[in-house]
Amino acid sequence: MQKLEQIYEGKAKKVFKTSDPELVIVDYKDDATAFNGEKKGTIHNKGIINNRVTNHLMKMLEKEGVPTHFVKEISDRETIVKKVSIIPLEVIVRNVAAGSLAKRLGLAEGTKLGRTVIEYCYKDDSLGDPMVNEYHILAMGWATEDELKLIAKYSLMVNNFLTRYLKDVNIELIDFKLEFGKTPDGKIVLADEISPDTCRFWDATTHEKLDKDRFRRDLGGEEDAYKEILKRLLGE
Numbered sequence: 001m002q003k004l005e006q007i008y009e010g011k012a013k014k015v016f017k018t019s020d021p022e023l024v025i026v027d028y029k030d031d032a033t034a035f036n037g038e039k040k041g042t043i044h045n046k047g048i049i050n051n052r053v054t055n056h057l058m059k060m061l062e063k064e065g066v067p068t069h070f071v072k073e074i075s076d077r078e079t080i081v082k083k084v085s086i087i088p089l090e091v092i093v094r095n096v097a098a099g100s101l102a103k104r105l106g107l108a109e110g111t112k113l114g115r116t117v118i119e120y121c122y123k124d125d126s127l128g129d130p131m132v133n134e135y136h137i138l139a140m141g142w143a144t145e146d147e148l149k150l151i152a153k154y155s156l157m158v159n160n161f162l163t164r165y166l167k168d169v170n171i172e173l174i175d176f177k178l179e180f181g182k183t184p185d186g187k188i189v190l191a192d193e194i195s196p197d198t199c200r201f202w203d204a205t206t207h208e209k210l211d212k213d214r215f216r217r218d219l220g221g222e223e224d225a226y227k228e229i230l231k232r233l234l235g236e
């Protein structure tokens with residue numbers, strides 16, 4: 001299947017048309033941004049690692065009963081996915097306080113939460129992706145009540161599966177961000193990516209950060225951290 005014209009370029013990926021109107025090709029870049037694009041850089045081979053890791057996890061999640069947009073990996077950086085209309089929400093799932101939650105509630109990073117927390121942000125860069133709740137989502141018509149229930153259910157299924165799976169490779173899943181899309185026949189599917197760009201992965205023993213926080217916070221070693229995730233998850 002061939003790439004036709006580019007239909008979208010985001011901060012970390014490009015999307016291309018294909019000859020099949022129901023399928024698109026995503027192409028992962030090495031570009032890294034943080035703080036709504038204010039900080040810019042490159043993480044060598046990040047695109048390859050995020051493509052591989054995302055596809056590996058999405059294939060397993062499909063088997064666990066979470067429908068995804070994944071169709072077929074066609075190269076190191078490129079994957080065929082179902083064309084969906086993206087629900088304009090970032091769904092954040094948290095097991096341990098870190099990042100913006102730690103800051104907002106004055107918690108030490110690493111504080112275990114009494115139960116899993118789901119947060120929603122409205123995907124709009126010009127507004128800085130503001131946090132919203134179920135009432136806003138329904139009032140604005142970004143999702144229906146049934147769709148939102150399904151989104152929360154799938155998000156918790158992803159959390160349960162990933163937490164267990166990562167524990168086996170000595171990684172603690174602190175938090176992560178998901179995006180969902182709607183297929184032309186109205187089905188909700190997991191879309192976007194699941195990678196060190198969109199998750200907080202800590203080594204379970206040393207608590208070393210193995211994710212994009214190394215870039216966000218100028219900790220250094222981001223290339224090695226991404227490589228380490230690829231190695232632990234895919235054995236490469």
Ligand code: TMP
Pocket residue numbers: 092098099100101175176177197198199200
């Ligand atoms: P936060 O603590 O900064 O709100 O981040 C929560 C999780 O969401 C963390 O795993 C990183 C991920 N994330 C994204 O994938 N994209 C974003 O733009 C932001 C701000 C966070």
